[in-house]
Amino acid sequence: SQQGEEDPQALSIQEGENATMNCSYKTSINNLQWYRQNSGRGLVHLILIRSNEREKHSGRLRVTLDTSKKSSSLLITASRAADTASYFCATDLGPGNTPLVFGKGTRLSVIA
Amino acid sequence: SAVISQKPSRDICQRGTSLTIQCQVDSQVTMMFWYRQQPGQSLTLIATANQGSEATYESGFVIDKFPISRPNLTFSTLTVSNMSPEDSSIYLCSAQRGNQPQHFGDGTRLSIL
Structure with missing residues (x-):
């Protein structure tokens, strides 16, 4: 069963705007990861944030994690048309190497 | 990070037939997993591929339907x-x-089909 729920399910913005996607989960986690999937392709790993971290940055990406609220957010700043994709959060219930439990994903459309 | 090659990339098959999908990693890894993504849906774990032993299947997936091998790392x-x-x-x-x-x-x- 799905662990995470992304919000919103779909998001459409203009190029240059920021995009924020949220993820909520139900049980304690070891870490949380964000992935991007272009249409019909494999998943590209974006960021991993561990349960003892609160914020991470990677280029135009910023991820926050609030374990007390069991939620995470992914912010993409200065969006580009190439950012159009589906974004998934996935939780690793850990410790050790455990499978990921994926949320339902957010479909982001960036309009040029 | 590991580079993973999967093939075939796509196939169209007749009902009743079987297809084997291969996954090759460019270096030794601890864990390998198989997921399914139905149209318009998220990913669901099928099984954990264990090296040298039987795969560990998730609820709703069985070995007879989805046999998995992992002969090496x-x-x-x-x-x-x-x-x-x-x-x-x-x-x-x-x-x-x-x-x-x-x-x-x-x-x-x-x-x-």
Whole structure:
């Protein structure tokens, strides 16, 4: 069963705007990861944030994690048309190497 | 990060037939997993491919339908057996080394007629 729920399910913005996607989960986690999937392709790993971290940055990406609220957010700043994709959060219930439990994903459309 | 090659990238198959999907990692990894993504849906774990022993299947997935092999630390196969149109999905393998992020292959898009 799905662990995470992304919000919103779909998001459409203009190029240059920021995009924020949220993820909520139900049980304690070891870490949380964000992935991007272009249409019909494999998943590209974006960021991993561990349960003892609160914020991470990677280029135009910023991820926050609030374990007390069991939620995470992914912010993409200065969006580009190439950012159009589906974004998934996935939780690793850990410790050790455990499978990921994926949320339902957010479909982001960036309009040029 | 591990580079994962998956093949075939896509196939169209007749119902009742079987297809084996291969997943090759460019270096030894601790864990390999197989996921299914039905049209418009998220990813669901099929099984954990264990090196040298039987795969660990999730609820709703059985070995007779989805036999998995993992003969070494860099290679795994998933067979989709006796296919029906309901098996039309993207099948993805992933690999993880130690405490590193899990990385995915490009997936196999399978259509059953």
